[in-house]
Amino acid sequence: MHAIPSLSFRRLLDAPLSRGLTLLCVGALIAWATPALAQNFTPRDESPEDFPAGAGRDETFYACTACHGFKLVAQQGLSRAGWEDSINLMVRRHNMPALDEADRARLLGYLEATYPPRAPAARGGWQNPFSKQ
Amino acid sequence: MAQETGRQGADLSRDGATQTVASVDRGRRGFLGGSGLAAIGAVIGSGMPFSDTLVPAASAQGTAPAKGPQHLKYPGKNEGLVVLGERPLVAETPESLLDDDTTPTEKFYIRNNGQIPEPAKDPEAWKIVIDGEVNNRLELSLGELKSKYRIATRRMVLECGGNGRSAFSPPARGNQWTNGGAGCAEWTGIALADVLKAAGLKSSAKYTAHYAADLHLSGDASKPSLSRGVRIEKAMDPYTMIVWGMNGEPLPNIHGGPVRLVVPGWPGSASQKWLTRINIRDKEHDGAGMTEFSYRVAIKPMVPGEKGDPKNFRILESMPVRSLITNPANGAKFSAGTKELKLRGAAWAGDLTVKAVDVSTDFGATWHKAGLSKPKNKYDWQRWTATVKLPSDGYFEIWTRATDSKGVMQPHQAGFWNPQGYGGNAMHRIAVLVG
Numbered sequence: 001m002h003a004i005p006s007l008s009f010r011r012l013l014d015a016p017l018s019r020g021l022t023l024l025c026v027g028a029l030i031a032w033a034t035p036a037l038a039q040n041f042t043p044r045d046e047s048p049e050d051f052p053a054g055a056g057r058d059e060t061f062y063a064c065t066a067c068h069g070f071k072l073v074a075q076q077g078l079s080r081a082g083w084e085d086s087i088n089l090m091v092r093r094h095n096m097p098a099l100d101e102a103d104r105a106r107l108l109g110y111l112e113a114t115y116p117p118r119a120p121a122a123r124g125g126w127q128n129p130f131s132k133q
Numbered sequence: 134m135a136q137e138t139g140r141q142g143a144d145l146s147r148d149g150a151t152q153t154v155a156s157v158d159r160g161r162r163g164f165l166g167g168s169g170l171a172a173i174g175a176v177i178g179s180g181m182p183f184s185d186t187l188v189p190a191a192s193a194q195g196t197a198p199a200k201g202p203q204h205l206k207y208p209g210k211n212e213g214l215v216v217l218g219e220r221p222l223v224a225e226t227p228e229s230l231l232d233d234d235t236t237p238t239e240k241f242y243i244r245n246n247g248q249i250p251e252p253a254k255d256p257e258a259w260k261i262v263i264d265g266e267v268n269n270r271l272e273l274s275l276g277e278l279k280s281k282y283r284i285a286t287r288r289m290v291l292e293c294g295g296n297g298r299s300a301f302s303p304p305a306r307g308n309q310w311t312n313g314g315a316g317c318a319e320w321t322g323i324a325l326a327d328v329l330k331a332a333g334l335k336s337s338a339k340y341t342a343h344y345a346a347d348l349h350l351s352g353d354a355s356k357p358s359l360s361r362g363v364r365i366e367k368a369m370d371p372y373t374m375i376v377w378g379m380n381g382e383p384l385p386n387i388h389g390g391p392v393r394l395v396v397p398g399w400p401g402s403a404s405q406k407w408l409t410r411i412n413i414r415d416k417e418h419d420g421a422g423m424t425e426f427s428y429r430v431a432i433k434p435m436v437p438g439e440k441g442d443p444k445n446f447r448i449l450e451s452m453p454v455r456s457l458i459t460n461p462a463n464g465a466k467f468s469a470g471t472k473e474l475k476l477r478g479a480a481w482a483g484d485l486t487v488k489a490v491d492v493s494t495d496f497g498a499t500w501h502k503a504g505l506s507k508p509k510n511k512y513d514w515q516r517w518t519a520t521v522k523l524p525s526d527g528y529f530e531i532w533t534r535a536t537d538s539k540g541v542m543q544p545h546q547a548g549f550w551n552p553q554g555y556g557g558n559a560m561h562r563i564a565v566l567v568g
Contacts, residue, residue, distance in 0.1 A: 043219035069220035129464030
């Protein structure tokens with residue numbers, strides 16, 4: 001479980017170690033915790049600012065990108081109930097830590113406001129290449 | 134650089150490269166200024182597996198483009214592929230890049246569920262295990278697979294179960310594939326059936342369960358990123374293969390090499406990449422991707438957008454019929470006075486064959502039959518060609534629809550909505566501008 005390295009990681013940052021030792025440990029942890037990054041494809045760096053501003057954006061971004069890219073979220077458009085189902089699915093089946101009510105509401109508020117069902121499928125999954133709209 | 138009248142010679146724009154294609158703006162993200170990062174700590178504190186520091190520290194490569202599709206940058210892959218997501222890495226092939234009779238490996242779509250494993254250092258030593266409801270547990274290296282069984286090469290379609298998902302309304306959960314989660318390559322390997330016969334299936338053998346070497350995105354080694362299976366009848370289909378070759382080359386790591394399954398006609402997720410084990414079960418598999426709404430469709434049709442009841446769902450097996458226009462490309466422009474367009478495309482139908490492809494230039498008011506080739510072998514796609522006349526200059530859409538060997542045709546819209554968007558096979562359409 002990554003929850004364990006992540007907690008250790010926090011402790012490392014909080015611990016009164018020398019800066020050099022901290023960096024050494026962080027480097028070792030990165031090497032141990034992220035085998036996917038040590039190969040010939042490195043996911044593009046995403047940051048919350050790449051996505052529409054709104055209350056809860058940063059919390060939503062970091063909650064989702066703990067495992068997967070935010071592009072997976074941003075390409076979808078769901079109702080609040082749909083997003084709630086997605087979060088439940090992630091918690092139940094994909095190791096997402098359970099959210100308390102306040103965090104859950106904050107994430108859902110952002111997702112509902114920013115990625116509602118209108119796009120992309122309201123356009124029939126097909127976009128007119130000549131449309132100016 | 135408008136395309137000229139008639140476009141005689143099929144090689145003129147074999148890959149669509151000579152056409153002018155209007156850019157399609159898929160982007161809808163506003164790049165507004167960021168608010169403070171003050172609240173992040175609260176979320177990390179609630180136990181998020183990665184902190185914000187870990188991933189960017191090791192992966193800084195610039196930021197996402199503001200507009201338009203994001204094109205793939207991956208060694209050995211065509212930059213025309215469109216990235217749906219990078220973690221996991223998922224990229225689809227625009228229809229106009231599926232214009233080759235055999236899809237070159239560089240143009241073949243990419244679908245991952247978990248992390249991409251390191252390439253195997255010694256591919257010949259790669260081992261797969263066959264166990265469960267068999268008389269003899271087998272452990273076979275790739276070298277043994279190559280030497281002990283009859284080798285075959287077959288051209289077969291591999292298609293993501295979610296192909297066409299973006300046509301659902303309201304949107305369904307998951308990667309928003311257009312039609313590009315499919316390709317047709319030459320696969321070299323052996324029949325899974327031959328290995329299962331060698332292992333000796335017990336009479337209790339009902340279902341397969343596939344396991345692989347790719348780690349779950351969370352990094353939890355105990356959690357398969359994907360573990361699907363098929364009914365034993367499909368596993369025994371002589372075209373269901375354990376493969377190590379793709380288009381005459383060793384199967385690339387990104388496509389599941391050194392060893393993967395190809396279960397043709399069924400959702401691509403059954404064709405486990407980086408295969409390590411096939412466990413034979415006495416009942417339906419319940420691994421990652423088998424239950425609830427995963428790779429399942431509604432038995433009793435549901436109201437689009439409503440919450441589904443998992444009891445009303447069945448596993449999607451054969452993929453539905455689909456046809457594509459692979460040339461011209463969507464957004465092609467032709468010079469004024471162009472009266473005729475030559476069209477090319479592909480069609481396939483899961484476990485079935487395609488018996489007809491029709492095209493329309495008037496939104497389906499009238500249809501014209503396309504010339505349809507025979508498949509090279511079962512599960513190959515069928516290429517088609519047609520020539521259509523245009524009454525004037527202006528904006529036209531060209532629509533294509535295929536009909537399978539049981540008489541079932543593609544619908545105008547993705548129907549039979551389901552929460553995760555499987556079985557969407559709406560007719561493909563392109564827009565062209567003349568003059």
